[in-house]
Amino acid sequence: MPGTTTVEINTAAFKGSISINTGLYIDGKWVDPVEPDTIDVINPVSEALTPALATAKKIAAVSIGSSKDVDVAVTAAQKAYKTSWGLKCPGSKRGKLISRLADLLERDIDQFAALESINAGKPFQIAKNSDLMGSIQCIRYFGGWADKIHGKTIESSENKLAYTRHEPYGVVGQIIPWNYPMLMLSWKVGPALATGNCIVLKPSEMTPLSALKFAELVQEAGFPPGVFNIVNGYGTTVGQAITEHMKISKVAFTGSTLVGRKVLEASARTNLKVVTLELGGKSPTVIFDDCNLEQAIKWTSHALYANMGQSCVAGSRIFVQEGIYDQFMDKFTAVVKALGQATGDPFEASTQHGPQASQVQFDRIMNYIASGKESGATVHIGGERHGTEGYFIQPTIFTNVTPDMKIVREEIFGPVAAVQKFKTEEDVIAAANDTEYGLSACVFSENVGRALRVAHAFESGSAFVNSAQLIESSIPFGGYKSSGIGREHGEYAIETYTQVKGVHINLGLMI
């Protein structure tokens, strides 16, 4: 029998104990893996920095599964799909359950924010007001779609009735990352459940706690067993088993481009499951001379440094027009410096910048910073570890960069900006689009013609004018080029979780 563990948290922002089921969640039950094994879940904030935190670096040991558990979960999901979910459960009923799930999440928002904070190193207030609020809205939004899945009737001739049904796929696999554990879970789970699919989900093995807690709410909300299943585990075992599974008809993945390729290849080799990918980015922020400078700086800082730069949409290439460049740099530097000074314990209310999520990420980012220095870029500010414990990195700005440098071409996934000067609109569009990625882009200008022209010229799935990173459940999100395939959010997400059947009915055609 899988156990539970209790996490005690006693901080100004959150006081209380949270119990976590440490098993796999399959067929509405907590179970041990077929081959019992566990993984230690680590708090990235070191103990020394958070003396108030009762737990040490290790928060809990939770079960990890293997391909055998994926098989068990798929069988449960298939059974649920054929008996109690999918086309067997009316959309209005699915919608009601999903709304109830959003309500429960709202009820327990502090607990979830605390878990997110200790497991992913996010400042508590940000975890609560951004990640959790976003998750609740997302789930509620898709709950509303559940009874609004429409096909079309298609006029052809009076001897024929043709219509389409937008049917669920059946069992879908979902693989989510560690940077926004709850938010990415909600983006995936919301549209999949609304459209009647059953889910086998793998959270990141580094950040499974909020997903495990979420499973309790799924149970409490009254979803039939097998509709939602969690198999925690590694990408190379559980992730691979999901992507190769012959009974999973669709897989959605958020993570690195490298792994995204593997997911697509696995599908090509197995049952040609439909693949949607939300991958990396190296997103440009373009600041014209005629922008509102104060606002542009605030948004630019938010676009990059939010979540310690660990966002696929991070605006990590900043292009500033020459007339405003010096002024921009002065003020932007001051903002970034202030952010550096507000680095610390995620549970402190004054903290604006927390640690990176893991040792691996920390090392990776520090390597990029070293590569920037070696290739001759100037560290304008930052460029070092913050303190001596935990995975804290100073908010960093590089200047004097060239387009071929690794820090300009590759996704760093940390608080590191490359600032470049530009002359004309045409130049900056070319430079902004000179990347294999195409996830997001921002433009700052008070001139309506220029702002929209540039927004339209960006080769990316999202373009923000005089703002950044305002991602909403109703607005599609996804990548051009190698940033991904398919769109999440909005009505567009509904399309990625349904397959279209054309039904042709003969009303009098004779052969």
Add this chain to the structure above:
Amino acid sequence: MPGTFTHKFDTPVYKGTVNVSTGLFINNKFVDGSDTTTIDVLNPTTGKLITTISEATAKDVDIAVKAAQEAYDTTWGLNTSGAERGDLLNKLATIMDGARDELAALEAMDNGKTFSWAKNVDVDFAIQVVKYYAGWADKIHGQTLETDEKKLTYTRHEPIGVVGYREFPSYELQILSDTSLSMHPVMMFVWKIAPALATGNTVVLKPSEFTPLTALRMCSIIQEAGIPPGVVNVVTGYGNTVGAAISSHMDILKIAFTGSTIVGRKIMEAAAKSNLKPVTLELGGKNPNIIYNDADLDNAVEWASFGIYWNHGAACCAGSRIFVQSGIYDKFLEKFTEKSKAIRIGNPFGENIDQGPMSSEAQFNRIMSYIESGKTDGATVHTGGNRRGSEGYFIEPTIFTNVKADMKIVKEEIFGPVSVVVKFEDEDDVVRQANDTFYGLAAGVFSQDIDRAIRTAHRIQAGTVWVNCYNHFKPQVPFGGYRQSGIGRELGSYALENYTAVKAVHINLGQRLS
């Protein structure tokens, strides 16, 4: 300089002369392949050479991509209004209409389908599809999304290329077709290019090397219609050279493929290894056709016959697994056998011919080996089962009975005039059997009971279900596969989604960061 193939038809059903340039088609010009090698095009009716055409290689794909890029950046894509694109597509349809006989004759000679089928089904439907998408070209809409009064949000459904600047690569749509596409060359050509052009993409297309003639004739029609140079480029060549070059090309941002499942996998893997281009696939099928006791029997026999023998069974949607309820089984089999035996096989240009040859020797051999495997596995050849004549690739309409679910002829796509007829007892039983396949392209249901007919249609795992008809296509109704029959939908408004990239534009109208 590539030559011109000229053929004078003097047949009972068509008399006339057809000219086809035998080059590659790049930038609205017919050119030789970089290696100046050629491909033999054979006549499936005789097995003899029709002509030789230029062979493209990976180098030619690069040249074609450059041409397509330039067109995208200057004369097509977002540089041309939807109305202009629509006008050009309408012109294309008009010219095709005038060349119906020529296109049909080439199709019949190259592919082996009968002239009258080529003309009245393939070419006719191809024209309908072009006209249909011409009408879409100025109706590509995004959404405006209500959020709050401090924000304007809208989506643009852009061509998969984005407005490019000269010094940067822009992105084309590429379309690839496989050897199996030899079944409906002209129809598949327009299923692909019409929605691609309507949405403003530029195209590099590889026709089947077995049946390239109508594609080449279409190129001169594209020229004549005034579609700008570089918008459509045709590079005829082999799958392992040209096909591989297209599917792994870094400057191609989307690929659409029709053909076998095995090649479909390769394309998806190539996309995964190169630039993650979105892939749409229209692959094989092993499609069930279900006849209930209460069906209108004569009607069911007619449509079931049309379902399997359309294009001599070389159709991905062929209704090759025929399930008949026990109460009507004997009568159905008797009438269906009569119908199959009455099919007149012969020269596609002969009078009163229903079925021509298979389109190539490879296809012929493949089908004959399936027939052998059915016999070896112990199925009963109820009718047919043999080659017809000693010249050309003719095969008799063939019905197998006494088959088991695990036989190859029941599980695998044969792509020929070969069906299996299976008896069933009740609805649950037949739905289970019908869905017992890794394919999910199409299905048919025959019943006069409205509940049963529609319930069954909805329970079948397939992208198309015909009720009381079969193989009845309309340009406005989507077509594509569940499961391993493919990814994405062609035809209808659904196809437009495959050829557009959605951009969300967020405009701040007054939200201030403090």
